[in-house]
Amino acid sequence: MPTILLFASYKLLSLFSPPVGLEHLHCDMKRGFTKARNKEPQVKALLEQDNIHQQIGLLAQQGVYEFHRDISMLSCQDGVGRIVDILKLSQKSTEVQERVQQILENYWGNPILDGKNILKLLRGDEGYPEAILIRYGNYTFNFYAAIDCIFREVDGTLHILDFKTGKSDFDRRQGYIYLLAAKYLYPNQKAVASFYNLETGKWSQPLSATAAAIQTFESLLAQTAKRHQRDLFRYRQNLAEFKEIFPPNPGISCRNCPFPSICQFSVQEVAA
Template sequence: LNQSDGVEKVAELLRLSNSPSEVQQRVLQILKKYHDKPLLSGKRIVLLTRGDEGFPKPILIDQKHYCFRLYAAMDCIFIESSGNLHILDFKTGKSAFDRRQALVYLLAARYLYPKHKAIASFYNLEFSKKSELISVTKSELDLIEFELASIAQKHQQDLQKYQQQTQKFSQIFPPNPGYHCRFCPFNSICEFSAFKASQTV
């Protein structure tokens, strides 16, 4: 992307011409914006994922009173000049910056990179928009871990209830329809899908 024809070369590498025209336009727009503002240029990158790796490897969090597996698929990690790890999550479209997602990443970093202090942020590739930097203290991270453990424990209890009473699925796991239904592969057959409802109205 440093070259004047970098956008075209990257588009060729991605075989973008094989994609639908709408996808081509959006990706080209992202590449052009990144070409103008190369966010990662000169950064000491520790991790940069393609985005199609599938389910991440679980992090086992095993404490005295609880144990659970944490899954955190991080887009990019680089080292700041201060020595801090910076976890950067890329967004596209109108996806909101959700602080809770960043908190999960910071907890994952505690286990994956224990010698480093970590911060997190979001960056929208289509609008070249940065979020604020997100950081937490050790005691805040302890509380986040405890809350996630409680959620994991409740989920296990709900799974056990479901195994005993499979017909009560929607009572044990109440539906939460909304904008996210658009991206669910089951929205066409799900009776609770907000997307399906809007299609039939």
Template sequence: MDFASYYLWSQFEPALGWEDTHCQMQRGWRSTLGAKPLESISSPLAATIWQKVGKLAQQGVSEFHRDPLLLKHPRGSERVADRLYLYYELAAVRDRVLPILRQYQAQPWLLEQEILLLNRGDEPLPPPIEIRVGDYSFELFAAFDCVVREVVPMAESTTAQRDRIHIIDFKTGLADFDRRQADVYLLAGSYLYPDCEIVASFYNLETLTSSELITATPARLAQIAQKLAQIAQLHQQQLQEYRRDPDCFDRLFPPHPGTHCRACSFNYRCGYAMGC
């Protein structure tokens, strides 16, 4: 079945402000080399520092909650760092992740939450969700970092309460939040928790900052599903055309060469990157 994900959406259309560095040919390389719906293909070099920091920070939070006694241990952060083999990483990675672990041990904000899901970030892809838009169906892949159940008041003037599902995506570094990622999570959450109110937010483990709560009306969810359906269809059409005629690769996935090619995972095989 055709598929879609936030990652695929971001490959089709860049986030605001990243238009100059976006290359459709990179998407073509990833697609034709068999990238998974939620994963990028690494270059022969090691993963970038920011990727490693994000993954290790998320794994560290997960380790604290798998063994909550580490939160009370005087050297709990160092114990978690040992479990992550952090001291074998580059100093540029280690020196950023260890303060994140110490900050979280000092302020374990998830400790009082009812955690329904806490992903380590290195686990297998979750089962896809079948989304139907009219007569067309596609599979939606959405890997949540964290899902908690919250109890919130029905209104300020009453004591009545209601349950709410809160999907949280972890971030590190200074990257801006992409609203489209929350949109995809809200659509997936509406299928996984159909009887619940769903909200989403981003939380930066490094800067300890959180986005506003993001919601979507049923009409907005329908628009998101329609957009993802268009992307899933176009993606499969392009792949099928490429398989029929591999010589049309450059036309299907036009290049956008520039200095950003130096950091591309595929510059070792892309002829357009040679002079950049």
């Protein structure tokens, strides 16, 4: 078998099995385009187009980062306006401008990280995080976990915080995956993970996990990495079997997919 590097991440896991409540949007062919054909020029171009949700998520994260890069922004009356300028929000679409402006005002009014002992806060555009090499059984895989923010609680507990925007529910699996990352990045330290929606102001309860629960997720990621490697290998052996290896699930899932323009199975919805 040619070398295909094993890797796993929350993104890969969610391409295999969607979060609870989003099963109707699942389509394995999306994984095929995203992970097996991502170097083809058309696919690459589609993957590089940020959709509105991605733009808002990134700008929201950058906004939080800027508030804490210069903490005086949180106390000055035009703090939001200054960050709007830094983010060049006026160059974005009306929807993006309005929603990000609201997010910045929300955060200025309730800066949840203010006064926290912040160990790490990402701007959001740093690219791939450094891989964590996990040895599992007789093989190893690279594990990627992009952690938005880590702060230390007063009692010393590490708190991993993931920022969200939009309406989607928090996926507890992602929390467990962050706790797995913490096990490797901060060994022997107590850790919890939570999600904070910058649009709604909803903050989840902190999630903690036993060693056995973290082990279960490590095993799940290892299996996911292997299954994905097997699919990539099959595809590279026979490009014509794309649709058998990554079966399409046309329908409502096509609404939320970047690939309808190049996918022969896409379903275009007809206006009533």
